[in-house]
Amino acid sequence: MAETDTVVVTTPSEGVALVTLNNPERMNSLTLETLDRLEAVARELDADASLRAVVVTGSGRAFCSGLDLSVLGTLSGNPTPLQLRLQERAVRPFVAVRDVHVPVIAAVNGPAVGAGISLALAADIRLAGSAAAFVAGFTRIGLSAGDLGVSWLLPRAIGYGAAAELVFTGGQLDATESARLGLVNRVVDGDVVAAAVELAARIAANSPSAVRLSKSALKANLEIPSYAAAIELENRGQVLATRTEDMAEAIAAFREKRDAVFTDR
Template identity: 55%
Template sequence: MSDVTGPYETLVVDAADTGVVTLTLNRPDRGNAQTSAMFDELDGFARAVTADPSVRAVLITGAGKAFCVGYDLAGVAELPSMGVVAYLELQERAARALSAIRGIRVPVIAAVNGAAAGGGLALSLASDIRLASPEAKFNAAFVRIGLSAGDLGTSWLLPRLIGTGAAAEITFTGRIVPADEAERLGLVNRVVRKGEVLDAARAMAEQICANSPAGVEVSKRALQSNLEIGSYAAALDLENRGQTLLTRTRDFQEATQAFLEKRPPVFRGE
């Protein structure tokens, strides 16, 4: 897994033998704020993970007290003076990174250990599942610095997760959403006890890894693709193709044989 684990300047990656890869945003002195270098490394990491068949799940968390406070404000002063073409290149670089994270072929679990603001909120939304510590807090802070919540997929993902009314209130006010409210809204799957968010994410990843690798991957593809399909009939067509392909795998044959023999299946990703 040499390509998956780096080396990186802004990330720390731990690849376990179980197939679970833990990605830690590693700028704790800056609240793990995002930079151009971090966006490039996130993009490269996502591509390396997707290309590595041994990876079964990805965990994302932040070093120190924050998950990710968004784009590093140390660079914000330069933005108004940037030309349109230069700024668009920066924006697209960031968008490519988050799109690549969302497009990772295996499940991505965000272990939100602290503040997730702006681009940090967007990164958590790009994950498939979000677990939060009691200290976690979420903030669509864009409007507070004269920008739009139409950034890094936030305006597409947030209303689909919590509904348009709640998304409108949170993005228009720019207020902080504490962990318990985030859980009520469905912004996070659940809040776990203090100090246990990464352990809870690992336990969930292990549950996922116990299942058919191809079944999980095709399930993720169906969930994401059907968010963008405009009809029930089209969704059924996509599901039918995926399910039919999976019946041709050795893992499906193993699962049916294990059921008949009343034993746990041994999945090999084949």
């Protein structure tokens, strides 16, 4: 990828993709073109059968400072039908990131503002560097926090009350408070991207189909209305897992006291 790309993809270890927002001079703010590029990258990664995990981060001192002023400045002046189309266009990359079939880890290296929170929330796992901060400034600029998935994902991450206080006040959370509330899995003392890549490599060492089925079950059961319905979904996924060669290989490796060699079959 060219260094001028606003979204750069590298492969720090086998089966792991590192996606980096690459506009550090503007704290990785998101133009419409960057949003389109992020969506395309997410779709390409989802189609990659060799992929095992994804890490998303920002270059420089920020994770993502939200929508670029070139986007924000046009919002109130557009005709309503056009604005709805732009809103639908803007949310697609976040949905695409969330829909990637393998685990996605957000390495939040600095401020995640507005749409930056949305991107972090689209990941399955969030690690925070000591400089991370989550800024929900929607209401401070006259916008709703019902934006880019925040109103659905944030209460599920930290609970309704904490989410309500954060978005109604337009406030922010530092790394420590984010970890206390459960917005991030943990705060990393050191290189958060390296820690995220190491975590991704640990995930990549497991059975690919088992990890995919686990992600599918966790996501689906956020929306299933009953325990009984969740068990039904789990039963079917577990039976599929037992049909794989990887499951047989894992049992053989355990008996033979060796590392399993998974082939995603």
